[in-house]
Amino acid sequence: MEASKPKVGIFGLTGCAGDQLQILNCEDELLRLAQRLDIVDWVMARSNNDHLCRLDIAFVEGVVATERDLQSLKEVRARSKVLVALGTCAVWGGLPAMKNDIPRQTLEREVYGATPPPLDSVEALAPTEFVPFELQLPGCPIERREFLGAVNAIFAGTWPDLPRVPVCWECKGKENVCRVVHAQEVCCGAMTRAGCGARCPSHGVACAGCRGPIEEPNYDANITMFAGRGISWVEIARKMSHFSAPVWMTHGLEQEMRHEPKR
Amino acid sequence: MSQSARSIIIPHLGRVEGHGGIFVKIVGNTVHEVNMDIFEGSRYYEALLKGKHFLDVQGIITRVCAICSANHTVAALTALEEALGIKQSDRIHTLRGLLLLGATIESHALHVFALALPDFLGFDSVITMASKYPVEVAFALRLKQLGNRLQELVGGRAIHPINTLVGGFGRIPRHRDLHAIREELAAVLDPLMGTVELVGGLPIPAWASQPTVYVALRPYENAFRFRGVSICTSRGEEFPISSYRDVIREFTVEHSHAKHSALVSGETYMVGSLARLKLWGHLLGGRAREAFGRLFPDGVPDNVLLNNWAQLVELVHSVEHAVEVCDELLGMPEVDREMVDYEVRAGRGVGAIEVPRGTLFHEYELDDDGLVVSANVITPTAQNLANVERDLRSAVEKLLAPGEPIEDARLKLNLEMVARAYDPCISCSVHLTRLPG
Numbered sequence: 265m266e267a268s269k270p271k272v273g274i275f276g277l278t279g280c281a282g283d284q285l286q287i288l289n290c291e292d293e294l295l296r297l298a299q300r301l302d303i304v305d306w307v308m309a310r311s312n313n314d315h316l317c318r319l320d321i322a323f324v325e326g327v328v329a330t331e332r333d334l335q336s337l338k339e340v341r342a343r344s345k346v347l348v349a350l351g352t353c354a355v356w357g358g359l360p361a362m363k364n365d366i367p368r369q370t371l372e373r374e375v376y377g378a379t380p381p382p383l384d385s386v387e388a389l390a391p392t393e394f395v396p397f398e399l400q401l402p403g404c405p406i407e408r409r410e411f412l413g414a415v416n417a418i419f420a421g422t423w424p425d426l427p428r429v430p431v432c433w434e435c436k437g438k439e440n441v442c443r444v445v446h447a448q449e450v451c452c453g454a455m456t457r458a459g460c461g462a463r464c465p466s467h468g469v470a471c472a473g474c475r476g477p478i479e480e481p482n483y484d485a486n487i488t489m490f491a492g493r494g495i496s497w498v499e500i501a502r503k504m505s506h507f508s509a510p511v512w513m514t515h516g517l518e519q520e521m522r523h524e525p526k527r
Numbered sequence: 528m529s530q531s532a533r534s535i536i537i538p539h540l541g542r543v544e545g546h547g548g549i550f551v552k553i554v555g556n557t558v559h560e561v562n563m564d565i566f567e568g569s570r571y572y573e574a575l576l577k578g579k580h581f582l583d584v585q586g587i588i589t590r591v592c593a594i595c596s597a598n599h600t601v602a603a604l605t606a607l608e609e610a611l612g613i614k615q616s617d618r619i620h621t622l623r624g625l626l627l628l629g630a631t632i633e634s635h636a637l638h639v640f641a642l643a644l645p646d647f648l649g650f651d652s653v654i655t656m657a658s659k660y661p662v663e664v665a666f667a668l669r670l671k672q673l674g675n676r677l678q679e680l681v682g683g684r685a686i687h688p689i690n691t692l693v694g695g696f697g698r699i700p701r702h703r704d705l706h707a708i709r710e711e712l713a714a715v716l717d718p719l720m721g722t723v724e725l726v727g728g729l730p731i732p733a734w735a736s737q738p739t740v741y742v743a744l745r746p747y748e749n750a751f752r753f754r755g756v757s758i759c760t761s762r763g764e765e766f767p768i769s770s771y772r773d774v775i776r777e778f779t780v781e782h783s784h785a786k787h788s789a790l791v792s793g794e795t796y797m798v799g800s801l802a803r804l805k806l807w808g809h810l811l812g813g814r815a816r817e818a819f820g821r822l823f824p825d826g827v828p829d830n831v832l833l834n835n836w837a838q839l840v841e842l843v844h845s846v847e848h849a850v851e852v853c854d855e856l857l858g859m860p861e862v863d864r865e866m867v868d869y870e871v872r873a874g875r876g877v878g879a880i881e882v883p884r885g886t887l888f889h890e891y892e893l894d895d896d897g898l899v900v901s902a903n904v905i906t907p908t909a910q911n912l913a914n915v916e917r918d919l920r921s922a923v924e925k926l927l928a929p930g931e932p933i934e935d936a937r938l939k940l941n942l943e944m945v946a947r948a949y950d951p952c953i954s955c956s957v958h959l960t961r962l963p964g
Contacts, residue, residue: 276546281592282687283593285686288671291669291675292672295654307541307546308541308542309542309654310652310655311541311651312541313541358590371571376779376786405686463684467698468698469690472586502583
């Protein structure tokens with residue numbers, strides 16, 4: 265039986281380790297999972313790891329922010345049959361990619377002072393920009409249910425059915441009060457992939473877009489909708505720039521903002 | 528003995544959060560160099576915050592680190608509310624406290640049982656440990672889950688809370704949910720005391736002992752608490768929180784992406800559970816007091832390996848205190864939402880709280896429009912790093928002292944145990960830090 269267990273590796277590049285922690289947070293399933301899988305390489309959870317063997321499934325979280333990250337990513341890709349991107353950082357670049365608007369020298373000076381130590385630091389980008397992935401699970405962090413569903417699907421030799429609808433779809437199902445219509449807030453639900461059960465709007469908080477964009481988000485229509493409710497360009501750009509919108513779009517909004525008188 | 532050089536290299540420290548390694552160079556019986564290498568990528572969070580609106584700060588800064596996300600959230604909100612002159616209502620103060628207790632239960636349960644204990648029982652991970660100790664591992668997971676569920680109830684999510692806002696909460700937990708989790712918390716106290724007995728029988732090696740300066744916040748009331756009013760050291764000094772930049776000196780070192788810290792005197796120091804017990808252990812009550820007496824019968828010795836057991840004492844305290852806090856909240860009238868009214872204004876605020884790994888500082892300066900002018904975060908792990916290296920050096924010297932040859936594998940394991948005892952959170956430590964105001 266031992267030989268038939270799939271060999272699994274779990275890896276974190278630069279990030280908050282939240283997606284690996286979500287796996288550890290599957291407390292009810294963790295031990296059963298460990299029985300069905302042969303987890304041979306997981307630095308966060310064990311000390312004697314096999315860093316060379318072939319892997320049937322590998323999970324990668326975080327962004328590429330150092331040369332070392334990129335090298336690790338390529339090594340993992342080369343030894344894995346199925347490579348799964350875990351979380352918004354791995355899929356889209358997430359919050360660490362936000363820093364890319366600021367010149368590297370400025371970042372280093374402001375954080376480490378006039379004489380920064382020798383830093384291994386490159387522009388933060390999603391691993392999906394560098395190597396192909398068989399499956400991508402978004403979320404900041406990932407949803408436990410989606411992770412377990414994906415593992416089961418891979419076991420069964422198929423792929424999980426991930427939601428393609430936006431968060432609004434789940435939000436309406438919960439009969440929440442709309443944050444845009446009733447609270448005049450920039451809620452990114454209409455542009456963001458469902459799967460979280462509309463957690464934020466269900467708590468009376470606008471969606472920040474942490475699961476990344478749906479396949480064809482209509483940014484223009486959303487911006488027009490927000491602006492039509494009297495929300496300033498500044499506020500719209502601010503909210504959308506975290507997770508929802510690609511960098512080119514926020515640059516466009518910044519152009520617009522220049523024409524707007526300061527509040 | 529010949530003067531041959533020998534290097535101990537742990538390229539990637541396992542069972543810790545984030546990416547770091549240990550490098551030790553020994554010539555003969557003398558330790559020449561000890562580095563805790565931090566190669567986790569820099570993420571420049573404080574620079575990212577510059578120019579952002581204060582309402583966006585929490586959602587960004589929580590993502591410095593997953594396991595500490597609730598702690599960063601509370602520290603950031605405390606600092607921002609001070610900058611804006613917001614006074615927390617009783618309920619909000621109490622609920623934030625409950626969130627911190629949930630975070631502590633989750634973090635300590637994970638570290639004590641899954642990351643540290645395997646070393647003491649002779650396993651390489653909690654998964655292999657489960658084959659011999661199935662009941663204990665299952666209990667630890669249940670406890671960890673309870674900590675997570677507490678964070679979900681208050682913060683809306685176990686990692687990167689979303690329900691926590693400047694001035695209040697999006698949704699206040701329902702009484703029936705509070706009551707249900709209160710009962711579950713009360714039910715784990717007895718089995719938790721059972722693990723205190725299990726751990727109490729394990730020997731603690733002496734090679735990790737070394738006199739250390741400890742730093743922790745003075746609790747805001749005369750009891751063991753994770754929020755405080757001033758910075759205290761084990762040498763009897765006391766400083767206001769607002770002067771933290773004068774108390775803690777940060778500096779960069781070549782081998783680390785994380786800054787190191789020392790006191791103004793140049794001495795390194797330790798923050799965390801052991802420091803809190805050293806300074807405030809006498810304030811513990813109830814079962815936590817019992818656990819403290821069982822695990823520290825002669826006071827708190829200078830041995831960092833005991834930080835693992837200090838966390839266990841705090842686990843008992845956190846579960847016990849969470850029951851009391853639930854009762855307190857159940858005594859308040861039930862409401863859907865609670866937000867304090869405030870006006871946006873310029874200001875500066877410092878938030879300092881005791882989190883699982885030690886004292887965490889957040890500071891923000893806002894302009895008239897509520898935009899961040901400067902941000903500063905000093906994490907416990909960054910404060911501890913210099914002391915970790917000091918302890919690693921001392922441990923190697925003590926292990927080499929008897930003159931008998933010691934294998935690399937044993938040296939490595941023992942060094943890993945020292946580093947792990949600090950429960951380092953490397954993601955947190957690399958983010959870093961001061962923006963000119």
